[in-house]
Amino acid sequence: MAASADSNLDISASIAGLLTEEHCTDHLQVLKKFTAVLRDKEYRDAVGEETFSSLLKVLSRLCDDLLAVSCEDVDLQSVGLQLQLTAECFRAQRNACVQSTRNQSLLRELGFINVTIKLLSFLQTTRVESRDGIFESLRIGIQFLGNMSVGNQTCKDDIWQRSFPNLLLQLLSVDDDKAVHYASMVLHTCLDEAKVEELSEPQNIQLALRVMELCRTQPDLDWTVLIATQHFLKSSTLVESMYSGMSHHERVTLLELLSAQLQEEASEECGIPPNVARFLATSFQKGCGAVLTLATGSASSDELVCNPLQVLHEALTVISLLDVLCEMTSDHRQFMFLQDHPDLLVTIVELLRQVHVIGRASKNIFSAAQNFSSLSGDDNPTAQSPVISFKAHLIRLIGNLCYSNTDNQNKVRELEGIPLILDNCNIDSNNPFISQWAIFAIRNLLEHNTQNQEQIARLERRGTADYSALRELGFLVEERDGSLLLKTVRKDS
Template structure:
């Protein structure tokens, strides 16, 4: 083991009242957990001594001492502004970066050293913009991209914390993150999180800023196309959509979704639907394990939540102008009837099993998601109400007001959609009241809603009819 200079040892021993290095560091680490302890150690300039110790503890011969020293620096910089300022003044960013980014540490996959160094930088990054800019200039370098390639959750989380602190309120740094120079860092972080997931929400916050609020979603999405699965999408792309869907669902009222993002998701959905070919009934909801199906599902979920928020009225209008309603109605028409209607039809003695054939749902909840988007778009939008009537979609929507084994909450979403279609629209109300059908079949669960299933004896097509009026 290398000999640590006395000029470093003596201040540590004096502050800890201890005569062995490791024990002194352990005592000081504990002392630095408290606000008063950090303040006292700042008054004794303990940060500069500890940084010198980090430089005097080469890896791997002094790895245990180095880890303790990094832990002490981390604690010293946890909310203590004097230490955070000193860290920048003492060139602490380069000292720590040189340690954790060194080839010997990265190649040895010493996750403890790297994680602790990242936590040091994360604590300092919380001190303000000046600190963040200094850290950013080092973090967006190639060595941190190599760190991001280490597929470990405990490395991904603090790295994401640093990046989010830098870009949260700084659009210039955000733009740099998505530039050709730094984009590989973000891509590798996403790939790591896709492989090992993440423990904290920093990555979600980063993706919300870069992809949902700003216009970089398609850039990031396209960079994740390394080894296509299903000849279309990758697991990393599916993960990106999944994460964004979760974030938007959780924080829809606090995220300003960009029109570009909504358009990009719509285009991806159309592409994914173009290669969809389901040959068996769905066994699960999202995620399904199929990248193409998950891309479809989470794209629908994102559009569903965007269209549910009044603050996105201009985005919804733009999506409607792209033919969103027509696409969704076509998807519904192509599907086989909901399970409760299929069961009703099967009760007929002469039923032809192919009379109500149609495409299968690719996942449990697919039909519900489609109906939800239509219902959300129709809320207080006369143009949407009229478009659905003009495209003969009212009967189709009525058919969705039933329970379905493969679509949880279909009944609730169907009722929501029909309510929005009829509210304040006399023409739509007249269409429902004038329905004429043959061969009625009564089901208790439908009767409670004032509806019944009717089957045309010639076409064998099922319809739902309003009986309450």
């Protein structure tokens, strides 16, 4: 039920009366009453400017009092009451803005954003021991900024101008999960394309990196994941800036988010810019050699994870880059220009060759295995190996890059990549589905390419290719009119 006009006047007068008295618990009751009636939409729409103006004066007085607090001479009881009154002012402000563009604009014009941000800056840095009161005020003040910004571009811009980047970074670093949650909501609400580009500038990049750190350390914090996927990944400038400023461990988080986004939007036009794909392909080419060093270490995941060497983290980044490139070239036509990325295919084929040779030279992390009895068990080191499916994904990417691309089909043949792929079609518990990816790659290599078909036929005639392997892949070599032809057959025929 809506409050009466008399009640409206009474509350307005009561709030105004707070300015002439010393703070006391009765003031808290007045503010709580105002907060409660603001839950009623009809009342919210009827509150006059003078009432909000009085509330702002109360908030400003509290701000001045708290800023004047001396860390050496502090009345904890008095500060505790001031913090309670501040939190209640924030609650009233927060409630006033719910589904009310009129109140959002009115409070902005009166100056509530400026005073609130001044208070939040103080609250997140103060050394006052009443931490519970600090966190409560912080949380509600941040919620107010969130409600102010919803659906109101002018308020978003004003909040951004006054809080970016330092205060937002500080609020995202507060030692209180709820405050961080609300601060990430404010950041997400305020962001747009122009503001994301501001984040790319060197003096602002720490805010973006803090968001990515929260994605890694608090994956259940939905707002930061939304910020990353809906805004950050759509800016090639920001992605490159963040990547350059990240540790390899942090880069893996970024790449995992990219991969998840690509999988989620497999059948849709992905919002990730082409320049991001080019940058990641080049990064893979520059750093891919790091993964080869894993062969000199233990195949045990537990030992590798505990290994502090930087090379391990570099190798894990390479593995994640490969996963992203596989996703980009699978169901996303907008990234198929990677088929023409300079020397990318050459790099992939040569890396597959090196991994294959290393794996056959001695027992190491790249060696083929036949350990399927407890593949998903915790006691199986293969299951936790950092290079699980690495060779399979190299073959998958070769297949993607050769799809309907004659130049790349020919290039793989010239690099002697066809026998290499055939030699990796056997079942390997370190590379689940490697046979299937080999089938996929061979078929893409042979499609409408007579020279590649003839090469496989010659391999079979010389005995250098395992006929059973070819048959396993679903192919049969047949001589007809003096020529060798490759035809597909059913595996059970």
